[in-house]
Each structure stands twice: as C-alpha cells, then as structure tokens.
Amino acid sequence: MDGLHVAVVERRVATLDVAAALDFVGDPRFGGIASFIGRVRDHNVGRAVTGISYDLFEPLALRVFRAIGERAQAEVGAPLKLWIAHAKGRLAIGDLAVVIAAGTPHRDEAFRACRLAIEAVKHEAPIWKQEHYVDGDSAWSEGCSLCEEQREAERHEHAGHAHGH
Amino acid sequence: MKIRIALYGALREADAGGHVELEVPPGSSIAELRELLAAYLAVHAPAIPAGLVRRSAFASAEEILHNHRAVPEGIELAVLPPVSGG
Numbered sequence: 001m002d003g004l005h006v007a008v009v010e011r012r013v014a015t016l017d018v019a020a021a022l023d024f025v026g027d028p029r030f031g032g033i034a035s036f037i038g039r040v041r042d043h044n045v046g047r048a049v050t051g052i053s054y055d056l057f058e059p060l061a062l063r064v065f066r067a068i069g070e071r072a073q074a075e076v077g078a079p080l081k082l083w084i085a086h087a088k089g090r091l092a093i094g095d096l097a098v099v100i101a102a103g104t105p106h107r108d109e110a111f112r113a114c115r116l117a118i119e120a121v122k123h124e125a126p127i128w129k130q131e132h133y134v135d136g137d138s139a140w141s142e143g144c145s146l147c148e149e150q151r152e153a154e155r156h157e158h159a160g161h162a163h164g165h
Numbered sequence: 166m167k168i169r170i171a172l173y174g175a176l177r178e179a180d181a182g183g184h185v186e187l188e189v190p191p192g193s194s195i196a197e198l199r200e201l202l203a204a205y206l207a208v209h210a211p212a213i214p215a216g217l218v219r220r221s222a223f224a225s226a227e228e229i230l231h232n233h234r235a236v237p238e239g240i241e242l243a244v245l246p247p248v249s250g251g
Contacts, residue, residue, distance in 0.1 A: 038251050054250070057173050057243050059226035086250060098251050118251060126224070126243075127250025128174030140175035143247030146222035148231050 001073050003027075003081035003103075006065035008058050011089040016096040025081040025103030034110035036118045038098035040091045048134040052091045057126035061086070068120040072102070075116055076109040084117055086127060166191055166238055170202065174246040175217060179210035189236055195223050196232035202244065221246045 005024050009016055018037060025033055040052050065084045073080050083101040091097060098121060102113035121127075122144075129141040145151050168189045172179055179185065187201050203218040222245045223230045225237060229245075236242075 055174055055177065056250075057171075057224070057226075057245060060224055060228075060243070060245075063227065122251035123248070125248060125250050126173065126245045127248055128246065129249040130174075140246070141249035143174075143249035145220045145247045146224075146229055146245050147220060148222075148229075150220050 001066075001069050001080075001082075003079075004066065004069040004073075005083045005085070006062050006069065007085040008056055008061055008088050009085055011087050011091055011095065016085050016087055016099045018096070018099055018101075021083040021085065021099050021101040024083050025101045027079075027081055027103055029079055030081070030103040030105055030110075032105065032107035032110035033101060033103045034107070034114040035099070035101040036114050037096060037100075038118075040093050040095045040097055042093045044131055047131075049093070049131050050134055051093065051132045052095075052097070053130040053132070053138075054086070054088050054091065054097065055128040055130065056086065056088050058088070061125050061127060064125045065121070068117055068124070071120070072113045072116050076104060076113045078104050078106070078109045080104050080109070080113055082113060082117060084121060086121065086125070168198065168236060169241045170223075171241060171243040173243060174249075176213065176221065176244055176246050179206055179213050184241075185209075191238075193236045194232065195230050195234045195236060198223065198236050198242075199232070217246055218244070 069082050081103040085099045087097050100117045102110045104110040132138045169186050171184045206213050224243050
C-alpha cells in the first residue's frame with residue numbers, strides 16, 4: 001500500500017512525532033484526518049506508575065503494522081494514508097507510546113481507519129508492556145494471546161460467562 | 166536438531182540472555198515444541214507461571230507459526246506471550 005508509514009522508535013533515540021504523522025497523512029484529496037495518541041499515564045488498576053518499558057519483536061511488529069495498513073485500506077474502501085508508530089524502551093509519564101494518524105476524503109473513513117488500526121495494534125502486534133511502580137516493583141501486563149487455539153478457547157470461555165449472567 | 170528461541174515480555178524473566186536452546190526431534194510440530202519449552206521452563210525457570218507458554222505464540226520474523234506447523238530448521242524462533250501494546 002502506498003501512503004503507509006510504519007515505525008518502531010527507540011525512546012533513547014527519539015520521541016514519536018505527531019506533527020510528522022499529520023503531515024504524512026495530509027493530501028489535497030483529503031478533507032479528514034483522525035489521529036490517536038497513546039501516552040503513558042501515572043496509574044493503572046489503583047497502583048501509582050512511574051514509567052513503562054516496551055519490549056517489541058521488531059521485524060514481526062513492522063510486518064503486522066503493514067498488514068494492518070492493508071486491512072484498513074480494504075476496510076474503508078476509500079483513498080487512505082496511514083501512519084503507525086510505536087515507542088520502544090523505557091518511557092516516562094506523559095511520553096508518547098503510540099501514534100496513529102489516518103487521512104481520507106471524509107471524516108467517517110478517517111475515524112474508522114484510525115480505530116481499526118489502534119485496536120489491531122493493541123491486540124495483534126508483538127509488543128509487551130512492563131509497568132514500573134512507585135515502590136520499585138515492576139510487572140508485565142496481562143495482554144491478548146496470539147496463539148490461535150488459545151484465543152479460540154478464551155472466546156468460548158468469555159461467551160460462557162456472558163450467557164451465565 | 167537444536168532450536169534457538171528468543172524470549173519476549175514476561176518470558177524474558179526465564180533467561181538473562183533472552184533466549185533458550187532446545188534439542189528437538191526432527192519433524193516436530195510447533196505443538197510439540199510448546200510442550201518441550203513448557204517442560205524446560207518448569208525445571209530451569211520455575212518462577213514462570215505454568216500457563217504462560219500455553220497462552221504464548223511461536224513465530225519466525227515473518228509470521229506466527231500455529232500448532233500444526235512443522236518446526237522450521239535452521240532459523241531462530243521467537244516465543245511471544247500475550248501482547249499488550251498501545
């Protein structure tokens with residue numbers, strides 16, 4: 001797909017660049033740009049967080065980002081430019097973790113492409129988040145299984161719970 | 166054959182060097198590799214929760230390798246615990 005930019009950015013080297021993302025997805029044909037910016041927040045599930053480390057399996061993550069771009073293109077069915085960038089390494093509170101930007105002729109397509117891309121990045125890309133807490137403790141986040149059989153089993157489990165209530 | 170597996174996320178805690186090497190019978194499937202890795206970690210990294218390998222995916226740099234696939238020879242694999250990006 002033309003008009004697709006994917007990147008993994010090591011925090012020690014640079015921060016994610018929102019202006020560059022918006023510039024990249026701009027086009028004379030496009031009247032709508034939607035973006036999603038994920039930042040590191042100072043708490044999670046009642047615990048004070050001091051920072052996050054992101055671990056990535058980079059070659060596969062970039063392939064997954066490109067596949068997400070292709071899917072977004074097929075899904076919106078309109079001209080699209082898309083930017084997907086994720087940070088790697090140790091991040092402080094307020095640092096940018098992920099930047100998605102989608103440019104399309106109209107707003108509906110831009111919102112849909114942006115939403116599809118961020119949800120797919122969260123659920124499908126080989127990226128892991130480790131939270132660091134005030135007391136010096138650290139923990140890897142729970143997360144979504146990429147194992148096909150396991151995903152299927154968990155889907156049934158969730159369906160069972162839903163019926164149970 | 167010897168298979169080298171890179172560890173990511175919570176599975177990095179299993180080895181300071183970030184990878185393990187397993188002796189795998191030729192013609193093994195990914196499902197069999199999963200059992201071998203789970204058994205290895207139960208001995209060498211007992212702090213890793215037993216269910217984590219079951220919830221993890223195996224992959225090459227190109228793609229996820231599902232359970233029925235044969236273990237490819239001569240390339241390093243990666244084991245990917247449940248993901249939490251964004």
